[in-house]
Amino acid sequence: MKAIDSLDWPRIEADLDRDGWALVRQLLDPRECAALADLYGEQARFRSRIRMANHGYGQGEYQYFDYPLPPLVATLRTRLYPRLAPLANLWHERLGLEGSFPAEHADFLEHCHAAGQLRPTPLLLRYVEGDYNCLHQDLYGEQVFPLQLAVLLSEPGRDFEGGEFVITEQRPRMQSRVQVVPLGLGDGVLFAVNFRPAQGLRGYHRVRLRHGVSQLRGGRRHTLGVIFHDAL
Numbered sequence: 001m002k003a004i005d006s007l008d009w010p011r012i013e014a015d016l017d018r019d020g021w022a023l024v025r026q027l028l029d030p031r032e033c034a035a036l037a038d039l040y041g042e043q044a045r046f047r048s049r050i051r052m053a054n055h056g057y058g059q060g061e062y063q064y065f066d067y068p069l070p071p072l073v074a075t076l077r078t079r080l081y082p083r084l085a086p087l088a089n090l091w092h093e094r095l096g097l098e099g100s101f102p103a104e105h106a107d108f109l110e111h112c113h114a115a116g117q118l119r120p121t122p123l124l125l126r127y128v129e130g131d132y133n134c135l136h137q138d139l140y141g142e143q144v145f146p147l148q149l150a151v152l153l154s155e156p157g158r159d160f161e162g163g164e165f166v167i168t169e170q171r172p173r174m175q176s177r178v179q180v181v182p183l184g185l186g187d188g189v190l191f192a193v194n195f196r197p198a199q200g201l202r203g204y205h206r207v208r209l210r211h212g213v214s215q216l217r218g219g220r221r222h223t224l225g226v227i228f229h230d231a232l
């Protein structure tokens with residue numbers, strides 16, 4: 001794993017501010033990606049398995065990790081959070097949303113737990129040919145940390161075809177805009193869970209983001225998702 005403090009934070013913050021998402025190239029190395037993808041078969045690591053087709057979420061499946069999280073996942077969550085919390089607070093201020101985020105993840109989790117959001121949300125997703133993930137938002141209760149991470153654990157063109165990570169922006173009174181995030185093996189994307197603030201003529205307004213995955217044309221694709229709030 002790349003050292004979180006060594007990442008180019010001014011660039012990441014500028015990208016998040018401008019687009020609502022930011023790429024982090026080679027956040028995990030290929031060995032770490034393979035090891036995480038291999039965990040998918042270890043039932044005891046997970047609290048639940050979701051088959052997307054059963055819920056109208058798309059096609060494919062994912063599993064939520066149980067506590068204790070695998071060390072790499074726990075480390076990503078606790079180290080990224082303090083770097084993102086100041087931006088989360090700035091966004092909340094600009095959006096006129098209630099509440100502020102504490103500096104450390106452990107303290108934010110206490111807020112989640114006090115609100116009854118006790119269950120871990122980091123997850124592994126698995127797609128095969130024909131699978132896709134409908135546009136969605138990972139909201140699991142009132143407590144929402146406004147940024148999340150996804151890491152591609154497979155290599156486009158070698159392990160799978162298609163399966164692009166996409167983000168749409170629903171702007172007030174305008175048609176939606178879509179962006180394709182060009183993820184490679186081990187690349188992470190930090191992105192807005194719900195709203196991002198966009199600057200207009202009269203201050204900031206809310207732009208709602210959704211994310212999803214286009215249909216796989218072949219192969220197999222694994223992703224790690226790291227969400228900072230816990231779930232009801």
Ligand SMILES: O=C(O)CCC(=O)C(=O)O
Binds near residue numbers: 149
């Ligand atoms: O498989 C993907 O790239 C999307 C993952 C996702 O929806 C998430 O991490 O929340």
Ligand SMILES: [Fe+2]
Binds near residue numbers: 136137138211225
């Ligand atoms: Fe998601």
